[in-house]
Amino acid sequence: xxxxxIQLSDRIKIQLEKGLxxxxxxxxxxxxxxxxxxxxxxxxxxxxxxxxxxxxxxxKISLIQRTKYEGEHSGQVSLPxxxxxxxxxxxxxxxxxxxSEETGIPExxxxxxxxxxxxxxxxxxxxxxxxxxxxxxxxxxARILLKLNL
Numbered sequence: 001x002x003x004x005x006i007q008l009s010d011r012i013k014i015q016l017e018k019g020l021x022x023x024x025x026x027x028x029x030x031x032x033x034x035x036x037x038x039x040x041x042x043x044x045x046x047x048x049x050x051x052x053x054x055x056x057x058x059x060k061i062s063l064i065q066r067t068k069y070e071g072e073h074s075g076q077v078s079l080p081x082x083x084x085x086x087x088x089x090x091x092x093x094x095x096x097x098x099x100s101e102e103t104g105i106p107e108x109x110x111x112x113x114x115x116x117x118x119x120x121x122x123x124x125x126x127x128x129x130x131x132x133x134x135x136x137x138x139x140x141x142a143r144i145l146l147k148l149n150l
Contacts, residue, residue: 002136005054009134012113022117046126047095048081049110051103052134062139064102079130091129105139 051062068075082098084091092112100107112133119128 002054005052005059005134005136008052008059009111009113012132016114016116020117022119026117026119044124044126045084045091045094045129046082047084047091047098047129047131048079049095049099049112050079050116050130050132051099051105051110051139052132053137053139054135055138062103081128081130083126092131095129095131095133103139105135109135109137109139111135 052059053062054060062080063077064080066076066078080099080102081095082102084094085097088094088097092115096107096110096112099105099110110133112131114132116130116132119130120126121128
């Protein structure tokens, strides 16, 4: 399965080099009520990682469940990730650090393919920067809530 995930990673890299339609696609799907929020200050950055991994002959992605707290994203099912901290050199490091913290997967097992188009989340005023990456093997010790088939 390691071979298949490397091949998929290579195909994703090629597509990313062609450019992203993300913002145009996001604008087509954005609810009218959110259009008025497009020009709001976006100085809070967060990063997430779409993590691909092999599982019983299939390639899957991981989702986690946020802890319960007094906040907008309490208990939500989400991609692993979170807010950029001062110790993070960049948003990629944020995505890797947060993914490791939230799933228990060691940072050195996460291989990053590239970055997707950022998305503004009005309820928490975060600009979320999604990255895509993979692992060559199943994350056996990880705290993953849900595995989605690709």
